[in-house]
Amino acid sequence: MPELPEVETSRRGISPHIKGQKLKSITVRNIKLRWPVPVAALKQCEGEVLNDVGRRGKYIQLRFSTGYMLLHLGMSGSLRIVDKSLSAEKHDHIDCEFDNGKVLRLNDPRRFGCWLWVEGFEEHKLLQKLGPEPLSGNFSEEYFYQASRGKKQAVKQWIMDSHLVVGVGNIYAAESLFKAGINPKKPAGKISKKRLMILFSYIKEILAAAIEQGGTTLKDFVGSDGKPGYFKQELMVYGREGEQCYRCDSTIKNIKLGQRSSFYCPKCQKN
DNA sequence: AAAGACACCTGGGAGC
DNA sequence: TGCTCCCAGGTGTCTT
Numbered sequence: 001m002p003e004l005p006e007v008e009t010s011r012r013g014i015s016p017h018i019k020g021q022k023l024k025s026i027t028v029r030n031i032k033l034r035w036p037v038p039v040a041a042l043k044q045c046e047g048e049v050l051n052d053v054g055r056r057g058k059y060i061q062l063r064f065s066t067g068y069m070l071l072h073l074g075m076s077g078s079l080r081i082v083d084k085s086l087s088a089e090k091h092d093h094i095d096c097e098f099d100n101g102k103v104l105r106l107n108d109p110r111r112f113g114c115w116l117w118v119e120g121f122e123e124h125k126l127l128q129k130l131g132p133e134p135l136s137g138n139f140s141e142e143y144f145y146q147a148s149r150g151k152k153q154a155v156k157q158w159i160m161d162s163h164l165v166v167g168v169g170n171i172y173a174a175e176s177l178f179k180a181g182i183n184p185k186k187p188a189g190k191i192s193k194k195r196l197m198i199l200f201s202y203i204k205e206i207l208a209a210a211i212e213q214g215g216t217t218l219k220d221f222v223g224s225d226g227k228p229g230y231f232k233q234e235l236m237v238y239g240r241e242g243e244q245c246y247r248c249d250s251t252i253k254n255i256k257l258g259q260r261s262s263f264y265c266p267k268c269q270k271n
Numbered sequence: 272a273a274a275g276a277c278a279c280c281t282g283g284g285a286g287c
Numbered sequence: 288t289g290c291t292c293c294c295a296g297g298t299g300t301c302t303t
Contacts, residue, residue, distance in 0.1 A: 002296065002297085003296055003297095006296080034297095034298090034299085058297075058298095072297080072298090073296095073297090074296095074297060074298085075295070075296060075297055075298095076295085076296085076297095110295090112297060112298080113297090126298095126299085160297095162297090162298075169296055169297075170295095170296060170297085171296060172296095238296095260297095261294085261295085
């Protein structure tokens with residue numbers, strides 16, 4: 001469910017309801033997420049004020065004075081703000097109830113997500129090796145180009161590696177490669193600087209646009225009656241196997257790269 | 272060091 | 288209706 005735009009949209013959506021509020025209680029109904037939920041450590045935050053809701057890559061950080069909760073939504077996780085009177089349903093694993101009566105509720109059917117506790121303000125091990133934020137100045141053209149040299153890995157897998165840059169998921173990897181006219185199988189190190197710079201621009205552009213759109217398409221995420229929303233933007237290739245390319249008369253293909261579906265147009269993305 | 276395979280888990284849809 | 292099989296927006300960890 002969540003690529004970076006949805007995580008950021010979730011962060012923006014929940015923050016105004018809970019930032020500055022005192023955490024009244026935390027309820028963990030299932031500790032079996034990707035890693036066991038450290039209930040006792042989380043409980044120590046009860047009575048503390050949530051100072052900030054941050055984000056690094058696809059991780060969300062709930063900051064308290066003693067440290068922060070580190071959340072990831074995995075493949076199927078979602079966060080909602082609900083009234084404390086709304087009873088929990090299937091896969092609602094964690095509730096954070098605040099003094100204002102609002103509850104931050106995690107739903108995650110597949111339980112690939114996590115909810116950890118990080119003491120103090122050091123970067124957690126999971127965050128230490130992450131690459132730059134795609135929409136920050138740290139993600140530069142020169143960095144992108146230099147990192148690509150000598151890489152034999154398929155460009156699609158390369159741009160999805162969070163050690164290179166965070167936040168490029170399966171959908172937006174496919175979409176940015178289509179816009180750049182680059183074949184997803186092409187080894188990253190064999191792409192010319194000129195074409196890499198085009199790809200660089202599209203990665204930024206598409207993620208930025210998706211975040212903008214996420215604000216409207218995902219508002220349900222934080223509604224009291226909310227169900228997870230989906231991006232309704234027009235995807236050029238993702239999920240369109242067998243359909244006609246919007247830019248030519250060719251048919252969209254789907255190949256496996258690193259066990260992930262990879263949609264592309266064999267004509268528009270010949271090389 | 273780098274690339275690839277595998278692991279974790281549930282639900283929905285296709286096909287029989 | 289119900290079974291089996293395949294697929295899904297992620298990513299840490301283990302194996303070559």
